[in-house]
Amino acid sequence: MRQSRREFVKGAAWMVAVAAAAAECRGNMSVGAAQPMSNFAVAPLKKIRVGIVGIGERGTAAVRRVALIPGCEFTALCDLRPEAVDQALKWLKEKGKPTPAHCFSGTADKWKGLSDCDDVDLVYIATPAPLHAEMEIYSLLAGKHVLTEVPGAQMLDEAWKIVEACEKARRHCMMLENCCYGEMEMFAWNLCHKGLLGTLTHAEGGYIHNLTDRQTADHFRNRSRKEQALRAPGSEVRHWGNPYPTHALGPICLYMDMNRGDRMEKIVSFSSSAVAKKEFVAAKYGPDAWQNKLKWEEGDINTSIIRTAKGRTIMMQYDTVTPRPYSRINLIQGSKGCFYDYPPRLALAKTPGAHAGWLSDADFAKAREEHKHPLWKSVGEIAKKVGGHGGMDFIMDLRWAYCLQNGLPLDMDVYDLASWSAIVPCSAESDKRGGVPVEIPDFTRGAWRTAKPQVIGDVDLKKMGFDPSSAKKDTAQLET
Ligand SMILES: NC(=O)c1ccc[n+]([C@@H]2O[C@H](COP(=O)([O-])OP(=O)(O)OC[C@H]3O[C@@H](n4cnc5c(N)ncnc54)[C@H](O)[C@@H]3O)[C@@H](O)[C@H]2O)c1
Structure with missing residues (x-):
């Protein structure tokens, strides 16, 4: 059906408004905006100190996968619900993993304490989606690398602010798109x-x-x-x-x-x-x-x-x-x-x-x-054992950890x-x-x-010090 002129003008007016809003966001950008983050990498980070915010269904599964990766250590935990933090802490202790130095819970803004911790290199966000953008922006500006559950933003102005914060902070900001x-x-x-x-x-x-x-x-x-x-x-x-x-x-x-x-x-x-x-x-x-x-x-x-x-x-x-x-x-x-x-x-x-x-x-x-x-080929069988949507969740975690530990760009920016x-x-x-x-x-x-295509390469488990026998099925991993 043809669009009437009135409908077209209404639609066009809206598009102009969006373009203006986007231009305004761009106009407000700081010096950092001049340096694109495509193919961005940092010096190798052999030990990755992780703080996780949101330890519900996804967060609990993430704690149990990431804790298996040599060189990754949880130094801070945060959830609105104290019981979620207690359960993660208990699991880490039972498995003989290092005890996180910082735990935050109880009120909706406690996560800022985690993002401000000096001994956190990377903030892993697994809270409900509407909270992601603010947590990403704050954590980036606090100098942390950020990995976030999907989607990474809900609104265009949020998405622009995340880009701006990332370019300014020169830190990784990747969405955990496991699929x-x-x-x-x-x-x-x-x-x-x-x-x-x-x-x-x-x-x-x-x-x-x-x-x-x-x-x-x-x-x-x-x-x-x-x-x-x-x-x-x-x-x-x-x-x-x-x-x-x-x-x-x-x-x-x-x-x-x-x-x-x-x-x-x-x-x-x-x-x-x-x-x-x-x-x-x-x-x-x-x-x-x-x-x-x-x-x-x-x-x-x-x-x-x-x-x-x-x-x-x-x-x-x-x-x-x-x-x-x-x-x-x-x-x-x-x-x-x-x-x-x-x-x-x-x-x-x-x-x-x-x-x-x-x-x-x-x-x-x-x-x-x-x-x-x-x-x-190299980690499929191990990843299937650990689980998490048929293994893809663990492959994703191994890959960002490997890239960070070896100073490579992450697969998604x-x-x-x-x-x-x-x-x-x-x-x-x-x-x-x-x-x-x-x-x-x-x-x-x-x-x-001009950005170069990203090559999604392999990981070297030996170099990572990963013991394949440590790969065990974990009941917290979601399969559907
Ligand atoms: N990649 C995937 O396959 C996949 C699958 C499911 C969900 N998700 C995404 O993962 C995210 C989490 O989903 P979920 O199913 O684990 O949800 P969930 O509700 O089980 O967990 C969210 C957790 O965040 C906590 N939380 C809420 N507000 C908080 C705050 N202000 N500070 C700290 N903690 C807070 C909650 O107490 C809860 O424990 C969502 O963004 C969702 O879109 C991704």
Whole structure:
């Protein structure tokens, strides 16, 4: 359907406002902004003293993985809930790990004490998403390296401030996008970087994960929803666009070397009608339950399409409520081939554009071995033993620790954090405005044109002093 002139002008006015806001943020930038962080590295940090903020589900699992890595030591723990800190402390003591010198809990701003500790090199953030940006900015400006759970920011001005703080502080700031390290994602990354798929033109990703039970359970994580239901019965629960884009987008951006030769320019986004969660709560909880006092108006499936500067397209879906089986879609298309996950398939053409069918199971198994990423070859089995989404969480942790210990750039930088997270507000704005194209800011301010592609290399377990027999399954690791 054609857009009316009035709609076009309304949309254009909004885009001008966003561009002005972005320019204002850029205008306020300090001297540090002149030094891009692409391919940034620091001197080798053999011993990494880690402070963790947020020891809930993800944080607890992270403590148990990171504590296995030689040279990584927790020196500070923080959670709003004292019992979460006590449990982590107890586990570290039981395992004979060094006792953290500092523990913070009880009030919402205690984490600042952790970021200010002299004996913390790196702040690992695993709190609820709306808290990430402030914690990242404060920690960077306190001189710490920062690793943060996803997404790294919720709003564009936050994302700009994180970039500014990172450039000013000259510290690493990486989002812990574990899906980039999945076995199939790393296989696809390898195919792309060996040129086997030809020139990359299109990708599809998703976060299709039924979480209705978790999102509506009477659990401390849903406390604010429960309070909303009791305070304002009949009120709406709604989000626009894609509130959780990075599991879908991160691996694709690494396949396509985004922010290093290309960048995401525009997005359009639409959400479907809201049905599945309404039907779920009506069937599961009694009519007087708090869950039935809210209007669940989150569209079941959000679909967004991004266009890049090079003219490539990325389709992304977000769906945490329908019964569709788990999938991150994970499709990457080039002129010579296509990889498509869930289940994994590969089609390779002899010449660009020629017809190619999916490889047979036997041929795919051969290709899977031949093009397995070096990281999965060397630590895949160990990582599967430790666990964490099939091992990818541990591979991610081993990799950032190895890079820091050897003075290498991390696999993802602050521009990746900012641009991938910017999809949250940009998709929301497009969806809200009926799917109009929305500009995605260039957080690199042009540096993407010359930044070198990031090579995701191997780790050397011997050099790290890692004893493979220390890899044991841990029940705190999430597998779904
Ligand atoms: N990468 C992944 O696979 C993955 C999976 C799930 C969640 N996540 C992300 O991880 C983050 C944490 O998720 P979770 O499932 O562990 O949540 P959670 O609710 O289990 O844990 C969050 C913890 O943060 C604590 N906290 C809250 N406010 C705090 C404050 N002001 N100071 C200190 N601690 C505070 C809470 O007490 C809680 O223990 C979220 O950002 C989420 O998006 C990532």
